[in-house]
Amino acid sequence: MTTQFGKGCHLHLIDGSAFIFRAYHALPPLTRKSDGLPIGAVSGFCNMLQRYISDDHGPDAPTHVAVIFDKGSHTFRNDLYGLYKANREAMPEDLRPQMPLTREATRAFNIACQEIEGFEADDIIATLACQARDLGGRVTIISSDKDLMQLVGGGVEMLDAMKNRRIDVEGVEEKFGVGPDRVVDVQALAGDSVDNVPGAPGIGIKTAALLINEYGDLETLLDRAEEIKQPKRRQTLIEHRAQIELSKRLVQLDCNTPLDFGLDDLEVRDPDPETLLSFLSEMEFRTLSTRIAKALAVEAPVIPDVAPAASEDSAADWPAIAPEAYERVSDMAALQVWIDRILARGYVAIDTETTSLNEMQAELVGISLAVEPGQACYIPLGHREGASDDLFGSDALAEGQLPRDAVLSALRPVLEDAAVLKIGQNMKYDAKIFAGLGLTIAPIDDTMLMSYALNSGIHNHGMDALSERYLAHNPIPIKTLLGTGKSAVTFDKVPIDEAVKYAAEDADITLRLWHMFKPQLHQKQVTTVYETLERPLVPVLARMERHGILVDRDVLSRMSNAFAQKMGGLEAEIHELAGRSFNVGSPKQLGEILFDEMALEGGKKGKTGAYATGADVLEDLATEHELPARVLDWRQLSKLKSTYTDALQDHIDPNTGRVHTSYVQTGASTGRLASTDPNLQNIPVRSEEGRRIREAFVADAGKRLVSLDYSQIELRILAHVAGIDALKQAFRDGLDIHAMTASEMFGVPLDEMTSDVRRRAKAINFGVIYGISGFGLARNLRIPRAEAQGFIDRYFERFPGIRAYMDETVEFAKAHGYVQTLFGRRIHTPEIAAKGPRAGFAKRAAINAPIQGTAADIIRRAMIRMPEAIADLPCKMLLQVHDELLFEAEEDAVDAVITAAREVMEGAADPAVHLDVPLTVDAGSGMNWAEAH
DNA sequence: GACATCACG
DNA sequence: GACGTACGTGATGTCC
Known part of the structure; x- marks a missing residue:
């Protein structure tokens, strides 16, 4: 029996893709036991369909229903605008094979399943909704996608199945500030970061609604843009008119999609128990098939609990x-x-x-x-x-x-x-x-x-x-x-x-x-x-x-010679001061000179029974005596010479004249890279003398080195993950974050900030990232431990979210054995359950790992996207130093490279993660790395 | 090959 | 109450 669609009929249109993605993200990645096929999304999808049909829709019950899917990725919108939806992440690999299965599932439920190559589901939904409305029927669109809200009205409503909330004309007005007929105008102005619709820069939904309500519609607004009082808004609308009009065409749904079926084909049909249950058996959904069999009053199928299929994948069957x-x-x-x-x-x-x-x-x-x-x-x-x-x-x-x-x-x-x-x-x-x-x-x-x-x-x-x-x-x-x-x-x-x-x-x-x-x-x-x-x-x-990267051997060689000369002088001085000659490079001999022969205070022996003679120890001694001060100078030169100016020369490739490091992708547990043979991630920069080594890293003729680095990326991530509003706002406002922290903690107004107070706050900010302790901060700031603890207490008082984040992270690590970054990278913390001092190490590592790891993930994403972004520019990406990327570019392309690379880096978290804080990137360029950094 | 030291983010 | 402590790396020289 078929009923002609018309007055009294009620069409339900289900947004299939929305169901699938919800199901995929809501469920753990289940696999079919017999062969390991991923089926989590299919399972969730079937559960949602089952819940939908078993729901008592009362007066809203459908006479007609269809599930609408997207098909193909290229639509007329891509022809209008090449970047349409260009920021979408690729479909996860374990979801792709499930897509055809969701269509099969829909058919198994005996629900009409429609998709048309080259058209978005939204356009098919729009076309069907218009047809049904024009025939006097009612329509319910089961979706919460705001792009569909323009269809509401005249008998068309939406239903957010998750929240079980109907969205009518008032609901749309609440969301957009305008009626459904003006939704596209607002969207055209506000743009859409999800679909990568540009819109008008700086105008969001609120402002857009204000403007549309004032001028009536988008065309009038654009024609009369000159009349707008706010100069910035006026200029934006005039300047970006074409982009706004394009945006409108992108968001406007097409009610005239050519369909090869009619409304009458969508009549509600009862599922055929045998078809449906055999599909569910095939998927090995036990619970669901039992539930559905009960609802259909038939016997539940027996799904054999097969062991995973024997295949070469099963290690037990492999030959030795x-x-x-x-x-x-x-x-x-x-x-x-x-x-x-x-x-x-x-x-x-x-x-x-x-x-x-x-x-x-x-x-x-x-x-x-x-x-x-x-x-x-x-x-x-x-x-x-x-x-x-x-x-x-x-x-x-x-x-x-x-x-x-x-x-x-x-x-x-x-x-x-x-x-x-x-x-x-x-x-x-x-x-x-x-x-x-x-x-x-x-x-x-x-x-x-x-x-x-x-x-x-x-x-x-x-x-x-x-x-x-x-x-x-x-x-x-x-x-x-x-x-x-x-x-x-x-x-x-x-x-x-x-x-x-x-x-x-x-x-x-x-x-x-x-x-x-x-x-x-x-x-x-x-x-x-x-x-x-x-x-x-x-x-x-x-x-x-x-x-x-090109390295100038002569520069290094000259520096080596200069260092050797200075070291010779220092060595003679040191021997003179010691009263005898010894190997200055031997910490053991130095310790004996300092603490036995010269009997200086503060000699502490480490595990191996040797005196500690690290830089911190020598610095303390240097206030009293000349010798440790000279040794510090000698050590600095020795380090620079042996590790850098000498060693780097040996790494210059005879064929290319350049230095080729090797990155170890699995080197750091947090997701950071490590650089070896040579390590180009620890080239000196902090000391003036050391920094000059970077002058040996040069650009080729006619080119420049270009450096871009993230500003305070780890602190920004901390502000985001711990949800610290004051820090987030400070980053949005572009404030000096250490000064702001100092001001919050010590009550000093920003304009009265002293460098010492700021320095302390900076040490605390970094300490927090490392899993702060009173002892560590005290040592770093060289202040009494109690005082350091006081600072930390005040910090946590002022930013309680940080303490909560730290506690939650440690708890998570204890419960799961790992912590994770915002992008899902897992860093295992097997030592977290340890007793004694190791527990402290593990705790701090667990607190630091998600922050350091998230920063590492972000720059990795930037690096992966970079080749495409700079493909048309005469430049090459050369090095990564954790939060910095170094490029070599043709002289006249430097500005273009900075623009392109900065855009990639600042947007690298999107669209997978939306950070509450902006990422900002500093850039520089020059003939060598010292100038560029 | 272990250890101490020190270069970087 | 004592323990010990900032997070993540790699290269070098000494000494056994």
């Missing part, structure tokens, strides 16, 4: 790791067999063997591949005749190897195929090796980064450690092939038979680890962290490292 079973690939036909296996499977574990850990100088020696546990091979390419009696070494290639270029040509389609996942352990290394050979390897997965996302703070993430821990297998140590110390050889000298076992084993282990880690990412809810903060950073870091 057996290096002698791996294949050596010696002819192109055999290689082709492996390539075919990889293409058929869609993924491969891969590892490269080279002559050096330094990727810039490494030569490719061989490649290993694994496609399933136990099935791995090694392709030797660059092994040399290992004539150990040949004093000069032999350059001849060993027999039985394929030509390197032929192998790379054959592998290129695999390495660059978007449909083949390349799995590696520390893929940045392999990606850099391949990049040196003109190959771009993508897409990738990295077991080291998976381990880091899963278990940061619990253990390290090197392959040997992971293999031992998760596979109970100790891989062949590289030492057994290369030897150690002076007699160590490079991998090209390793006999091929030995290399096959070692190299293929690495690929095999990597593949096994991948099979274990992949499902764990979902289970531990760190898939997004891995996919948005870890994996996409790999190619970014690889490019930065390969590019390197």
Whole structure:
């Protein structure tokens, strides 16, 4: 029986996407037990549908109903405005496979399910609502999306299913300050950060409503913009007219979407028990199918409690790791067999063997591949005749190897195929090796980064450690092939038979680890962290490292000489003062001189029984005696010379003339990067003499170094996470945050602030980030402990939210064994349950980790987005120093680079996290790093 | 290879 | 009540 849609009919339109995202975010990432398919969103979606149909809608009960979905990402709005919805985060990987299942679910409930390629659900909803209204029927749109509010009125209402609240014309007026017919005008002015609709800068909903109410509608307002009294508003409207008109076209819903169905197709139908229950069984939703069976008065299906399907994914069925079973690939036909296996499977574990850990100088020696546990091979390419009696070494290639270029040509389609996942352990290394050979390897997965996302703070993430821990297998140590110390050889000298076992084993282990880690990412809810903060950073870091930074050897060399001369003078002076000669660089000898021979006060022995002679100790002694003061000077120079001016020269690459650091993505438990070989994250800056070392870091001819750094990012994050209104407001107002803290704490007005009071407040602000203690603050400020404790007490009194945040964070760590950043990164705190002094360490680390980690996440997001943002500019990103990014840019592009990079950095938290405080970035440029910073 | 020291955020 | 203590890193030199 069909009823013609008309008066007396009531159409319900459900915004399907809203249901899905609500379900996805409300539920933990459930997986189907039998095969691990993610189904959390489907489960939530079905529960919401079930609740919807079982609800007694009373007089609002529908005669017609449909669930409307989005289909495709490109719509007419993208043609109007390329940046429309451009700030959307990519769909989480575990949600994507659930999208078709939500359509299936809708059909299983026997509810009409509609989507049209190239049209947003909102336009389909608008079209149907208009049709139904024009035929005299009623419409309820089940959604709380404000973009749909323009449709309300004339029999159309909205229903916020979560709050069970109906939204009528008054509701819309409450929200927008205007009636539904003027909602688009307000939206056009106010813009929308969620959909990236620009609007008029500086005008929000309140102001927009005010203007529209005054002038009647948007067109009149724009035509009469000259009459507006407020100069800034007037100018904005006149200047951005085109942008405002574009915004209106973006927010205006289209009531004329071409539909291939009619309202009559949407009539409410009872679900067919068999169809619905068989779908729910397939999904293995036990509770829900029992509930629905009861409601439908039929017998609930029995869903067998199957064990996870036996497959190669199940570690129990894997063959033991057996290096002698791996294949050596010696002819192109055999290689082709492996390539075919990889293409058929869609993924491969891969590892490269080279002559050096330094990727810039490494030569490719061989490649290993694994496609399933136990099935791995090694392709030797660059092994040399290992004539150990040949004093000069032999350059001849060993027999039985394929030509390197032929192998790379054959592998290129695999390495660059978007449909083949390349799995590696520390893929940045392999990606850099391949990049040196003109190959771009993508897409990738990295077991080291998976381990880091899963278990940061619990253990390290090197392959040997992971293999031992998760596979109970100790891989062949590289030492057994290369030897150690002076007699160590490079991998090209390793006999091929030995290399096959070692190299293929690495690929095999990597593949096994991948099979274990992949499902764990979902289970531990760190898939997004891995996919948005870890994996996409790999190619970014690889490019930065390969590019390197230009360092002027002559500048360093001159400084080294000057330091050596000064040190010689100081050393003579020190020996004179000591009355005898000794090794100034030996803390042990210095301690004996100071505290035994000279019998100075304050000698304290540490754990090992040696006197402490750190800078703080020497500084105290320096007020009394000359010797410790001279030693401090000597030490500063010694540090600068050995660690910087000497060592950096050895790191200049002979081929590029540049210094290529290596970032360790898994180096710091908090999410920060570490920089090694050389460490370019601790180049001196605090002392005047040290800072001059930065003059050796220079821009190439015609270029400039450009530095951008976040201002007070950790304090801003603290203000946000702890919810400290006074701090948040101070940041919004652009105040001097330390002076403001001092003013709040000590009651000193800002204009009477002394530098000493400010200095104390600054120390407290930093102390808070580190998990403050009276002892620590006292030592830092060199004041009595009781006084320091008094400061802290006053601070907590004034900002009680900080104390609450600290307590909550420690409690969270105790309850879960980890803390997390605003972006979901987990940092484990296994020591939190410890007793004694270790508990103090763990507490402070737990308090600091979410703050430091969130800052680290933010700059990572900026770095990941940076290549696209600067793609059209003549510049390269070179270095990251925790809150600073350093670029090298063509001289005339400096301003454009600063503008583009600043925008990315300041907006890096969006849209995943909306901070209550603005992020601000300071910028500078110059011929060298000292000038730019 | 452990330890002390000191460079950075 | 005593314990010990600011958070996160890497490189260098001494000494065993």
